[in-house]
Amino acid sequence: MKSIAMFACGLLAAQVASAGIYVETAKHDIPSGATEPTQKIYVQNGAGRFVDSDGHTSLIKDGTMYVIDESDRSYIKLDQAAMQTLSKKIQEMVAQAKEQMAKLPPEQRAQYEQMMGPAMMGTGQPSTVEVKDTGKSDKVDGRPCKIWDVTRNNVLDEQICVAPFSALPGKENLKDVFANFAKVFEEMATSVPMLAGMMKNEFDALSKVNGYPVRQRAYDDRGKLEDQETVVKVWREETIPASMFEIPAGYKQKPLAMGPGM
Numbered sequence: 001m002k003s004i005a006m007f008a009c010g011l012l013a014a015q016v017a018s019a020g021i022y023v024e025t026a027k028h029d030i031p032s033g034a035t036e037p038t039q040k041i042y043v044q045n046g047a048g049r050f051v052d053s054d055g056h057t058s059l060i061k062d063g064t065m066y067v068i069d070e071s072d073r074s075y076i077k078l079d080q081a082a083m084q085t086l087s088k089k090i091q092e093m094v095a096q097a098k099e100q101m102a103k104l105p106p107e108q109r110a111q112y113e114q115m116m117g118p119a120m121m122g123t124g125q126p127s128t129v130e131v132k133d134t135g136k137s138d139k140v141d142g143r144p145c146k147i148w149d150v151t152r153n154n155v156l157d158e159q160i161c162v163a164p165f166s167a168l169p170g171k172e173n174l175k176d177v178f179a180n181f182a183k184v185f186e187e188m189a190t191s192v193p194m195l196a197g198m199m200k201n202e203f204d205a206l207s208k209v210n211g212y213p214v215r216q217r218a219y220d221d222r223g224k225l226e227d228q229e230t231v232v233k234v235w236r237e238e239t240i241p242a243s244m245f246e247i248p249a250g251y252k253q254k255p256l257a258m259g260p261g262m
Contacts, residue, residue, distance in 0.1 A: 020240035
């Protein structure tokens with residue numbers, strides 16, 4: 001779920017309709033003070049491009065998401081048709097899993113259900129996500145932020161320091177971000193309710209903090225903060241070239257795949 005939350009933060013920025021915004025995040029090792037880049041985000045007029053340090057690139061524009069693979073010059077298009085295909089594949093996978101489970105002894109069946117998770121098996125609800133104001137505040141690269149704790153399934157999971165939208169460049173349109181995001185994932189909610197439910201819970205929680213997490217730090221299984229954090233190092237307004245929001249020339253579309261034989 002943490003990966004969804006991290007991606008969610010990028011999507012929050014991606015839906016801002018204003019002058020261009022450039023955001024750069026980095027991983028910070030607290031004991032040594034060392035930092036390394038993690039992601040660059042380019043935003044303009046509702047379109048967003050997300051470039052991870054490992055070379056993975058995602059593009060969102062006009063209500064469609066693209067996942068770009070630089071290694072083989074290809075991309076996956078996540079539009080209405082793709083979501084419907086994804087929904088069909090998930091249903092087939094769940095049906096196959098249930099059929100296999102029915103043949104297992106009760107003890108093994110219970111272990112399999114636990115491994116897959118109730119939401120995946122269609123027997124439960126998506127993970128719950130809650131945020132709690134700690135009453136504390138801090139600064140990240142000079143930006144004042146309020147500290148919140150995030151729990152997932154009632155387990156303390158991470159701590160975020162949230163800068164108010166009013167303190168960030170591009171503030172004129174940041175308040176509209178959640179409504180715009182809802183439009184982008186409307187088809188997901190229709191075609192893949194399970195996946196949309198997980199994303200909705202993440203964004204519902206983030207909407208309560210009324211700002212953007214400029215620092216994220218995970219809790220370990222003992223409830224102690226870990227020694228690494230992800231921080232926003234750069235957030236500025238600038239004009240982004242239109243080419244940043246286009247699929248590179250020569251890249252070929254490939255079908256959405258889910259597991260062996262799919």
